[in-house]
Amino acid sequence: MADTIKLFVNGVEVEVETGKNLIDAIGAVGIEIPHLCYHPALGADGNCRMCLVGIEDGRPPLVPACKTPAQAGMKVLLDAAHIKKIQRDVMELELINHPTDCPICDQAGECKLQDYYMTYGRPESRMTVPQVQKSKKLDFGCGVVHDQERCVTCGRCVRFCREITKTGELGIINRTDDARVNIFPGRPINNRYALNVVDLCPVGAMTSKDFRFKQRVWFLKKAPGICHGCAKGCNITIEHNREKYQDDIIYRFRPRLNRQVNGYFMCDAGRLSYRQENEGRLLAARLGSQIRPLEDVLAACTREIEQAGKIAILLSPNCSLEQMVAVKALAAKLQASLSGFSTGYIKEGDGDGLLIEDDKAANRAGLALLGIDCSRESFEKAVRDAQLLINFNNDLTRTYSDSELKKLLKDTKVIIAATHDDRLSAMADIAIPVATSSEYAGSLINCHNILQTFAGAVSRNHKPANIGEIAAKLGSPLQSRAEQFAELRKYLSVLKDFEADTVPAEGLKLNESEAANVTA
Amino acid sequence: MEVKILSAKFKLKNANKITVAKKHGAYATLGKLFAMKPEDVIEEVKKSGLRGRGGAGFPAGVKWGFLPKNTGKPIYLAVNSDESEPATFKDRYILVKDPHMLIEGIIICSYAIGSHETYIYIRGEYTTQVRVLQAAIDEAYAAGYLGDSVAGHDFKLNVTVHRGAGAYVCGEETALLESIEGKKGQPRSKPPFPAVAGLYGCPTIINNVQSIASLPFIIDKGADAYKVYGTEKSPGTHLFGISGHVEKPGMYELPLGLPILEVIDKVAGGVWKGRKLKGIIPGGSSTPVLLPEEAQDVTLDYESMAAHKTMFGSGGIVVLDETVDIVALVKNLIDFYHHESCGQCTPCREGLGWMLKIIKKILRREGSMDDVLLLRELCDNIEMKTVCVLSAACTMPVRSYLDKFRHEFEAYVQDASASAQVKQE
Ligand SMILES: Cc1cc2nc3c(=O)[nH]c(=O)nc-3n(C[C@H](O)[C@H](O)[C@H](O)COP(=O)(O)O)c2cc1C
Ligand code: SF4
Ligand code: SF4
Ligand code: SF4
Ligand code: FES
Numbered sequence: 009m010a011d012t013i014k015l016f017v018n019g020v021e022v023e024v025e026t027g028k029n030l031i032d033a034i035g036a037v038g039i040e041i042p043h044l045c046y047h048p049a050l051g052a053d054g055n056c057r058m059c060l061v062g063i064e065d066g067r068p069p070l071v072p073a074c075k076t077p078a079q080a081g082m083k084v085l086l087d088a089a090h091i092k093k094i095q096r097d098v099m100e101l102e103l104i105n106h107p108t109d110c111p112i113c114d115q116a117g118e119c120k121l122q123d124y125y126m127t128y129g130r131p132e133s134r135m136t137v138p139q140v141q142k143s144k145k146l147d148f149g150c151g152v153v154h155d156q157e158r159c160v161t162c163g164r165c166v167r168f169c170r171e172i173t174k175t176g177e178l179g180i181i182n183r184t185d186d187a188r189v190n191i192f193p194g195r196p197i198n199n200r201y202a203l204n205v206v207d208l209c210p211v212g213a214m215t216s217k218d219f220r221f222k223q224r225v226w227f228l229k230k231a232p233g234i235c236h237g238c239a240k241g242c243n244i245t246i247e248h249n250r251e252k253y254q255d256d257i258i259y260r261f262r263p264r265l266n267r268q269v270n271g272y273f274m275c276d277a278g279r280l281s282y283r284q285e286n287e288g289r290l291l292a293a294r295l296g297s298q299i300r301p302l303e304d305v306l307a308a309c310t311r312e313i314e315q316a317g318k319i320a321i322l323l324s325p326n327c328s329l330e331q332m333v334a335v336k337a338l339a340a341k342l343q344a345s346l347s348g349f350s351t352g353y354i355k356e357g358d359g360d361g362l363l364i365e366d367d368k369a370a371n372r373a374g375l376a377l378l379g380i381d382c383s384r385e386s387f388e389k390a391v392r393d394a395q396l397l398i399n400f401n402n403d404l405t406r407t408y409s410d411s412e413l414k415k416l417l418k419d420t421k422v423i424i425a426a427t428h429d430d431r432l433s434a435m436a437d438i439a440i441p442v443a444t445s446s447e448y449a450g451s452l453i454n455c456h457n458i459l460q461t462f463a464g465a466v467s468r469n470h471k472p473a474n475i476g477e478i479a480a481k482l483g484s485p486l487q488s489r490a491e492q493f494a495e496l497r498k499y500l501s502v503l504k505d506f507e508a509d510t511v512p513a514e515g516l517k518l519n520e521s522e523a524a525n526v527t528a
Numbered sequence: 529m530e531v532k533i534l535s536a537k538f539k540l541k542n543a544n545k546i547t548v549a550k551k552h553g554a555y556a557t558l559g560k561l562f563a564m565k566p567e568d569v570i571e572e573v574k575k576s577g578l579r580g581r582g583g584a585g586f587p588a589g590v591k592w593g594f595l596p597k598n599t600g601k602p603i604y605l606a607v608n609s610d611e612s613e614p615a616t617f618k619d620r621y622i623l624v625k626d627p628h629m630l631i632e633g634i635i636i637c638s639y640a641i642g643s644h645e646t647y648i649y650i651r652g653e654y655t656t657q658v659r660v661l662q663a664a665i666d667e668a669y670a671a672g673y674l675g676d677s678v679a680g681h682d683f684k685l686n687v688t689v690h691r692g693a694g695a696y697v698c699g700e701e702t703a704l705l706e707s708i709e710g711k712k713g714q715p716r717s718k719p720p721f722p723a724v725a726g727l728y729g730c731p732t733i734i735n736n737v738q739s740i741a742s743l744p745f746i747i748d749k750g751a752d753a754y755k756v757y758g759t760e761k762s763p764g765t766h767l768f769g770i771s772g773h774v775e776k777p778g779m780y781e782l783p784l785g786l787p788i789l790e791v792i793d794k795v796a797g798g799v800w801k802g803r804k805l806k807g808i809i810p811g812g813s814s815t816p817v818l819l820p821e822e823a824q825d826v827t828l829d830y831e832s833m834a835a836h837k838t839m840f841g842s843g844g845i846v847v848l849d850e851t852v853d854i855v856a857l858v859k860n861l862i863d864f865y866h867h868e869s870c871g872q873c874t875p876c877r878e879g880l881g882w883m884l885k886i887i888k889k890i891l892r893r894e895g896s897m898d899d900v901l902l903l904r905e906l907c908d909n910i911e912m913k914t915v916c917v918l919s920a921a922c923t924m925p926v927r928s929y930l931d932k933f934r935h936e937f938e939a940y941v942q943d944a945s946a947s948a949q950v951k952q953e
C-alpha cells in the first residue's frame with residue numbers, strides 16, 4: 009500500500025493515497041468528481057472545467073481537481089451549494105451547442121455527458137438562440153468517424169495521438185466555439201492504435217466505423233478476457249450479445265486496465281480480432297467430408313490412434329497452459345511425440361515497443377515452461393515418422409504453403425482440433441470443432457512472464473469443446489481443469505497459493521527463478 | 529499636466545536611430561548598471577514601486593524576486609508587445625518612437641534577473657513597429673549593446689523578435705509563451721507560474737513593453753526620482769491613450785493619480801461637440817464602465833480604480849458621449865471577446881458565443897427581459913471559472929453596462945414586446 013494522507017471531503021475525513029490529483033485520490037475511495045478532459049493515461053489538461061471544486065480556506069478557493077494534488081488536511085468541498093451551481097452551470101454551457109438527439113447517438117448509454125446531465129445538469133434548456141453548426145460524419149481514417157457537433161473539445165483524442173502514439177494526426181483548429189477537432193487535409197489518422205480514441209472520447213464524437221450503430225450498448229454483456237492477438241496479452245472486455253434466435257455474437261473488444269500489462273489501451277488489430285471469433289468457424293465435427301456427431305468422430309479418432317504405429321502431436325502456441333498440460337499428458341500416455349513448432353506465428357520486426365509484439369502467439373512462454381520442443385527439424389521428422397498427426401489448432405498455414413503442407417503430410421493421417429474451417433481443416437481426415445479463447449477459461453504467460461487467467465465469456469450455439477476436454481476424451485489422464493491446474497503447480501510453485509479463479513486480476517509476475525524456468 | 533519621462537524622445541526626429549537616440553542619452557545608464565549588483569538593481573526597481581503596465585499592475589521588482597535560484601536552467605525574459613486590447617495604444621509609440629529605450633530596459637532587466645535570452649512578442653498586425661524595432665535591434669547588435677558582450681561588459685544578451693499571428697489571447701502571458709514555442713496560443717493553467725516554469729519549462733519573466741521601457745529612467749535617476757511622480761501606491765508616469773468622444777484624442781504621458789475628469793477636460797479637450805458625458809471606460813475595453821457621477825472623485829491610479837470597482841487596466845481611456853447606444857456597444861464588446869476566445873475552456877468557449885447571440889437578439893429588438901437577466905447571469909456563471917481571465921475581460925465590463933445602463937436594455941426588450949403585441953393584434 010502506498011503512503012496515505014488524510015483530508016476532508018465535504019467535512020468528512022477520508023484517507024487517500026499520496027501523489028495523486030484530487031480526482032484520482034478521492035475517486036479511489038468512491039467519491040466521484042465529474043471530469044471530461046482529464047484521463048489518467050493522458051494527464052490533466054484543465055480545459056473542461058467540470059472538475060472545479062472548492063477548497064475551504066484555500067487560495068484560490070476554487071481549483072480544478074485534475075490539476076490539484078491531494079494534500080494532507082485539505083478541506084475539499086464538493087456538495088456545497090456554490091460548487092453544485094458551478095457544476096450545473098458548466099454542464100449547461102457544455103450542452104447549449106450539443107445536439108439533443110441522444111436516441112440516435114451511438115454513444116448513448118456510455119456517454120459522460122449524458123450521465124453528467126442526469127447527475128449535475130439543469131433539467132430544462134434555456135437556449136433560445138440557434139446552435140453552432142459543425143461538420144458531421146467525418147472519416148478520419150483507421151475506422152474512426154468523427155462528429156464535430158458532439159465534440160466537447162476535451163482534447164483527449166488529440167493528446168492521445170501526440171503523447172501515446174506520437175503521431176500527432178489530430179488537432180483542434182479554430183478558436184472560440186468554432187473550435188473543432190480535425191485532421192490535416194489529406195492526412196488521415198495513421199497509427200496502429202487509432203481506435204483507442206473512440207474509447208477515450210467521453211462523448212459520441214469519435215465512433216468506430218466497425219461498431220457504430222450495430223448494437224445499443226446497454227444490450228451488450230460484458231466479460232473480462234485476454235486478447236490472444238500477440239504475446240502481450242492485453243486485458244480486454246469482451247462485449248457480446250445473443251439476440252433472439254441468434255448465436256452469441258461478439259460485437260467488440262475493448263481494452264481493460266491492467267497497469268502491469270497494457271495500461272489503458274490495446275492495438276487496433278487486437279481490437280478487431282473479435283471478428284475471427286465470430287466468423288469462419290468450424291461448426292461441426294467431420295469424418296472426411298461428412299458431418300457426424302462428435303461422439304462418433306471421437307470414436308473414429310480412438311480407432312485411428314489404436315491403429316497408428318507412431319503418433320505425432322502438435323500444439324498451438326495460443327493454447328492455454330491448462331490445454332498444454334492436458335495435451336502433454338495425452339502425448340505421454342500415447343507415447344506420441346509432442347511439438348509446439350510455430351515459427352510462422354512470429355512476425356519479425358512487427359513489434360513497436362508500445363504494445364504490439366513480434367510474436368503473434370499468446371502463450372509461447374507456456375510451451376517453454378512445459379519444456380515442449382518447438383524446433384522445425386524435430387517436428388518435421390516426427391511427422392515423417394508418424395502415421396498419425398493430431399494437431400491441436402496449430403495454424404500450419406502460417407508456416408507452410410499449401411503445396412509444402414500436402415508434401416509434408418502425404419503419408420500421414422491428420423486429426424485436427426480446429427476453431428476455424430479453413431484450408432487446414434479441409435485437408436484433415438478428421439476435424440473436431442473446438443472453442444476459441446473467448447469461449448473457455450484458461451491461463452497464459454505473456455512476453456513479460458506475467459501469468460494471467462481468463463474465464464469463458466461466450467457460449468456458441470454449436471457448443472465447441474475445449475481442447476483440454478478433447479485431450480481428455482482421447483485419453484489424457486488430466487480429466488478436468490482442476491486436475492490440469494494441479495499439474496501446472498508442479499511447474500510453477502508460485503501457484504501453490506492460488507486456484508485458477510483466485511489468480512489476481514492484474515496477473516502474477518513470475519519471480520526470477522520461475523521466469524528462468526520459463527525461458528529454460 | 530503632461531510629463532516627458534517615457535516620451536522624452538517621442539517628438540525628436542529619427543529618435544529610433546541609434547545615433548540620434550544616443551545623443552539624447554540612450555544607453556547612458558549601462559555604465560552605472562554594470563557597476564551595480566543584480567540584486568541591487570532588483571532592489572532599486574522594488575523601491576521605485578514600478579507596477580506592471582500590461583494591465584494587472586503587479587509590482588515588477590516583486591515579480592522578478594519570484595525567480596527560483598540556481599535551477600541550472602536558463603532564465604528567459606519575454607517582453608509583451610501584443611497590445612491588442614481595444615482602446616490600448618501606448619506600447620506602439622515606444623516601439624516606433626524610441627525603441628532603444630526598450631532595448632536599454634531589456635538590458636537592465638536581463639542583467640537584474642540573470643537572463644541572456646529575450647523574446648519580444650509583438651502582435652502580427654504591428655508591421656511598421658516590427659520593422660522599426662528590428663532595425664533598432666540590429667543597430668544595437670552592431671553597436672555592441674547586444675550580443676556576446678553587452679557594452680564591453682562580461683554579459684551576453686540576445687534579443688529575438690517573435691511576431692504573433694493576430695490573436696488577442698496571445699497577450700495573456702502563458703498563451704504568449706505557447707505561441708513562442710510554436711504551439712497554438714492557448715493559456716496554460718497556473719500553477720506553475722512562468723517565473724518557475726515558463727518558456728520551454730524554464731524560469732521566465734514576462735513584462736509589458738512600457739514596464740521595461742520605464743527601467744532606464746529608474747536606474748539612471750533613481751527610485752526616488754521616479755516616485756516624485758504618481759501616488760504612493762501607483763508611482764511614476766504612464767502613457768495614457770485617450771480615445772472616443774473627446775476633442776483631442778491621443779496618447780499623453782501623465783503622472784499617475786490625476787483626476788480622470790480633469791484629464792479628459794484639460795488634456796483631451798473635453799467631450800466633443802459640446803455633448804454630455806455618458807460614461808468612461810477607464811483602462812481598455814475590459815474594464816468596467818464608470819458613470820459621470822461615479823467619476824467625480826476617480827483618479828488615474830490603481831487604488832482609486834479598485835475603490836470604484838473598476839480597474840486601471842492598460843490606461844486606455846474611452847470617453848462615451850450621450851449618443852452612445854450602450855446595447856450596441858455591449859454587442860461590439862462581446863463580439864470581440866467571443867472572437868478572441870482561444871476556445872479551450874468550456875465556459876468561455878460556449879458561454880461567450882451564447883452571450884453574443886443573446887445580445888444580438890436584444891439588439892434586433894427580439895429579446896425579452898428574460899434574455900437580459902440571462903445575459904447578466906451568464907456573466908456570473910462564466911467569470912473566474914476558466915483557465916485565463918479573457919472571459920472575465922468580457923464579463924466584467926458587460927456586467928457593469930447591464931447594471932448601470934439597465935434601462936437601455938429594458939427599452940430594447942420593451943420595444944420588442946410592444947411590436948410583438950402589435951403583430952398579434
Ligand atoms: C486576454 C489577455 C490579454 C492580454 N494582453 C496583453 C497585452 O497585449 N500586453 C500586455 O502587456 N499584457 C497583456 N496581458 C497581461 C499579461 O498576461 C501579463 O500580465 C503582462 O504582460 C505582464 O506584464 P507586466 O507585469 O509588465 O504588466 C493580457 C492578459 C490577458 C488575460
Ligand atoms: S472528439 Fe472526443 S476526445 Fe476528441 S476532443 Fe472531441 S470530445 Fe474530446
Ligand atoms: S497488442 Fe497484442 S494483445 Fe494487445 S490488443 Fe494488440 S494484438 Fe491484442
Ligand atoms: S478563458 Fe477563454 S481565452 Fe482563456 S483559456 Fe479559457 S477559453 Fe481560452
Ligand atoms: S477534468 Fe479538470 S478541467 Fe477537465
